[in-house]
Amino acid sequence: MTVDKLLERVLYVDLDKRRFHVEHRPELFEEAIGGTGVAIRLLHEECPEGADPMGPENPMIMAVGPMVGLYPLASKTVAMFKSPHTGNLGESHAGGRSAVALRLAGYGALVVRGVSNMPVYLVIDEAGVQFRDASALWGMHSSYTVGSVLREREAGSGLRSIMRIGRAGERGVTYACVITETFRHFGRLGLGTVWGSKGLKALVIRGKHALPVADRRAYRRTYDGIFETLTESSLMQKYHELGTAMNVLPLNELGALPTKNLQDARFEGAEAISGEALAEEYLGRRVACAHCPVACIHLATLRTSFPDKPYFYKTQLVGYDHEPIFATGSMLGLDEVNGMLSLLDEIEVHGLDAMSAGVALAWATEMLERELISLEDTDGVEFRWGNAEAYIEGAGKIVTQPTDFYKALARGVDHASSIYGGRDAALAFGGNEMPGYHTGPGCHVGYLTGARQSHLDSAGYSVDQKVAQSGESLTPSELAETLLEEERWRQVLTSLVICLFARNVYEPETVINSLEPLGISTTESELREIGARILREKNAFKEREGFSMDSLRIPERITETMSPLGQVDPAYMRETIEAYRQKL
Numbered sequence: 001m002t003v004d005k006l007l008e009r010v011l012y013v014d015l016d017k018r019r020f021h022v023e024h025r026p027e028l029f030e031e032a033i034g035g036t037g038v039a040i041r042l043l044h045e046e047c048p049e050g051a052d053p054m055g056p057e058n059p060m061i062m063a064v065g066p067m068v069g070l071y072p073l074a075s076k077t078v079a080m081f082k083s084p085h086t087g088n089l090g091e092s093h094a095g096g097r098s099a100v101a102l103r104l105a106g107y108g109a110l111v112v113r114g115v116s117n118m119p120v121y122l123v124i125d126e127a128g129v130q131f132r133d134a135s136a137l138w139g140m141h142s143s144y145t146v147g148s149v150l151r152e153r154e155a156g157s158g159l160r161s162i163m164r165i166g167r168a169g170e171r172g173v174t175y176a177c178v179i180t181e182t183f184r185h186f187g188r189l190g191l192g193t194v195w196g197s198k199g200l201k202a203l204v205i206r207g208k209h210a211l212p213v214a215d216r217r218a219y220r221r222t223y224d225g226i227f228e229t230l231t232e233s234s235l236m237q238k239y240h241e242l243g244t245a246m247n248v249l250p251l252n253e254l255g256a257l258p259t260k261n262l263q264d265a266r267f268e269g270a271e272a273i274s275g276e277a278l279a280e281e282y283l284g285r286r287v288a289c290a291h292c293p294v295a296c297i298h299l300a301t302l303r304t305s306f307p308d309k310p311y312f313y314k315t316q317l318v319g320y321d322h323e324p325i326f327a328t329g330s331m332l333g334l335d336e337v338n339g340m341l342s343l344l345d346e347i348e349v350h351g352l353d354a355m356s357a358g359v360a361l362a363w364a365t366e367m368l369e370r371e372l373i374s375l376e377d378t379d380g381v382e383f384r385w386g387n388a389e390a391y392i393e394g395a396g397k398i399v400t401q402p403t404d405f406y407k408a409l410a411r412g413v414d415h416a417s418s419i420y421g422g423r424d425a426a427l428a429f430g431g432n433e434m435p436g437y438h439t440g441p442g443c444h445v446g447y448l449t450g451a452r453q454s455h456l457d458s459a460g461y462s463v464d465q466k467v468a469q470s471g472e473s474l475t476p477s478e479l480a481e482t483l484l485e486e487e488r489w490r491q492v493l494t495s496l497v498i499c500l501f502a503r504n505v506y507e508p509e510t511v512i513n514s515l516e517p518l519g520i521s522t523t524e525s526e527l528r529e530i531g532a533r534i535l536r537e538k539n540a541f542k543e544r545e546g547f548s549m550d551s552l553r554i555p556e557r558i559t560e561t562m563s564p565l566g567q568v569d570p571a572y573m574r575e576t577i578e579a580y581r582q583k584l
Contacts, residue, residue: 001162003219004212005107007034007066010042015198016056016114019103020129023109027106028569033495034065036091037534038109040541043089045075046111049544053190053511054172054197055117063109064099065497068291069211071500072217072227075099075289078494083189084197085356085412086431088545089187091452093309094163095289096181098205099497101161103489105207116199121164123154124205134201135289140172142349143179145157146202156206166351168399168558169196173357173410175433179348183287183297183471186355187353188454189432214519222513231293238253240286240298241502244322244379245275248330254564259330260385261362261369261425262557265438273325282337284317289499293457296501302341310532318345326436327358332365332391345355346392350399356412357398359433361391363413363426364405377405381382386444414553422555429453430547438558440464442474442575446483448552451538453543456500458487468564478580484504489539539584549581 003102008026013019032038039061046059067074077098083090102110108128119138123130137146143166150162153206161180169176169192176192177185186192192410195201200345213219230236238246251257252270259267271277273296284301288294299317306312318341326335347354364385367373375382379402381394401407408416413433427434429447435455437443442460450457464480474482487509490500498506506514508524515522539547559568 006068006106006209007064007103008213009107010109010111011107011124011129013112014114014578015057015112015116015120015200016121017247018131022128025109029066031530032534033069033492034108035063035076035078035495035497035532036427036491037495037530038290038533039063039078040148040537041084041089042109042111043080044537044541046113047082047541053082053087053090053303054193056113056198058082058194058197058493060112060191060198060200061109062098062192062391063535065108065495067496067514068099068103069497070213070512070518071223071287071291073231073292073499073505074497076494076497077186077501078497079178079186079191081191081194082545084193085190086171086453086547088542088547089451090191090194091538092191093188093494094178094180094184094185095292095496095499096184097161097290098163098180100290101159101205101207102356103207103211104159104209105205106209109350111499112198112200113285114433115197119151120199121200121202121204121354124203125432126207126209129467130290134199137164137201139167141167143351144182144349147179147182150204152404154204154206159208160204160206163205163434164201164351165192166349166399168351169193169397170402171410172196172401174412175353176351183299183317185353186287186453187355188389190353192351204349213517215517219248221518222517226510227293227503231414235504236294236502240294241509242275242279243296243320245278245298245320247322248274249276251437251439252330254439254465255562256437256464256564257330258326258434258436258438260333260429261331261359261366262427262434262438263563265368265561265563267330267335268395269333272335272337273329273340275322276296278320278337279374279573282341292499294440294501300337302338302345304338304342309409316345318348322342323436324354324358326392327355330551331358331362331436334388334391336388337388337533343391343395346395350395352395352398355435357395359427360398360413361394361408361415363417363422364394364409366425367420367422370422373405377403379403379406427557428553429554429555430552434555437461438561440467441477441568441576442467442477442483443579444554444558445479445576447448448554449483449549449577451542457490458483464563464565477576479576479577480583484580484583488528488531488535491534493525495530495534536584549577552577
């Protein structure tokens with residue numbers, strides 16, 4: 001493979017010494033494409049074995065791929081780091097403008113080393129890096145305000161990307177996120193926590209470089225074909241109309257929507273928080289990531305009154321997707337939409353990962369019901385299913401941590417349950433809180449074996465639904481092979497940094513045809529081998545840091561609550577995990 005000279009440039013930033021330099025690393029991008037493949041190589045290089053995730057040796061890496069800025073939906077930035085939440089691989093992807101901005105600034109990857117002795121934010125452009133004092137931004141109550149200040153202070157409107165953390169990252173909540181362009185996030189596994197430990201409050205990236213192509217005529221022809229498929233076929237229509245919130249009602253109908261800490265898989269209030277209801281009654285805007293014609297980002301209009309001022313209202317936009325709806329809606333027994341949106345807004349203010357925060361609050365609610373914790377532990381907050389005000393207050397206390405209980409909850413349900421009990425109800429997979437699917441063994445094995453402990457690693461939820469439709473069961477070996485094949489190919493897509501919503505558009509032939517006009521000649525077998533190698537490198541890093549599939553905990557709750565495929569059998573899951581490990 002060959003790539004353009006801009007993409008092979010890696011920008012290294014040293015926060016200790018306030019220095020930066022650029023290295024040309026063509027071998028990285030030739031062997032690993034970009035994105036995920038390059039980021040895991042750099043993580044192996046930069047992160048010493050046993051590094052403290054919140055110490056100076058833990059690097060923060062971002063990488064993009066050769067299709068960024070050139071093809072629609074090649075719009076993601078991959079971040080890698082050692083996770084403070086799980087203690088092994090931290091990997092998170094975000095859209096917005098971050099990928100295009102980094103590429104136009106003239107870099108294929110960014111490596112941030114060390115710890116600043118004072119709060120800083122970085123401004124990155126074609127000339128390099130400027131270090132700015134962030135003392136006035138540190139401790140600021142709202143992440144929205146931080147974004148507003150940076151938009152006013154820094155040039156580049158319309159081209160730049162602004163990424164920042166909230167107080168959750170500053171205060172060491174291990175599932176703090178990084179917010180980019182307000183409504184997108186590096187959400188999972190604690191990238192915001194790593195930034196906070198480094199004294200890094202924000203990144204502003206901007207650039208105006210042109211992106212070369214080897215064959216303009218072929219590029220135009222290929223681009224037009226992809227654009228037409230994206231905009232005129234039904235493949236992406238659902239994402240534009242309802243977004244991923246369209247999943248709420250079908251999953252509820254199947255009995256696969258986690259409800260009240262997965263004590264149930266159907267939610268009586270599902271219709272009220274469905275994508276359809278939100279679109280009809282609350283949808284304020286649809287927006288898109290850079291270079292995306294689909295606009296899958298749905299923003300609800302939240303209107304709140306001022307207590308002592310009749311006819312005066314505050315109106316704001318709150319982003320929603322299936323995962324945040326599950327985490328702050330059905331998982332908490334909350335079907336009052338204003339309350340759910342207000343909770344999502346509070347989570348955004350503090351810079352928490354919505355999924356981990358929602359699952360943590362759900363576990364805390366059940367623990368209070370079971371009297372394993374007390375109101376003294378919760379600092380007087382009476383968590384009850386559907387009580388939005390309590391959950392909003394609790395989200396803030398996860399950040400401020402006024403009691404030992406909140407200090408434990410700020411490290412996730414796996415950690416908190418090891419202290420307070422209720423481990424049977426602690427819905428964490430490899431240390432990461434569960435996503436919004438209880439479709440059967442495929443989704444749960446996928447969470448456990450996936451490199452990110454994510455539903456997006458191998459789409460096991462989709463496998464379960466296909467099994468349910470066909471009526472044919474899979475052996476553990478067959479399920480393992482299906483999950484592994486999907487996860488290997490997704491390494492290719494995330495190295496090109498293709499949005500996974502477009503995975504049915506960017507099939508192998510389309511990917512190969514897209515790379516050819518860029519001067520990159522390859523075959524499907526070569527791409528699949530690269531994907532398999534990247535996945536092995538990820539798992540090698542995890543194992544180096546103490547991860548073992550042999551010691552994975554299967555949450556008891558998933559085996560107790562009926563799924564669309566019946567009771568989930570832990571013995572079947574163990575066999576599948578072992579088959580996956582052997583095939584890896």
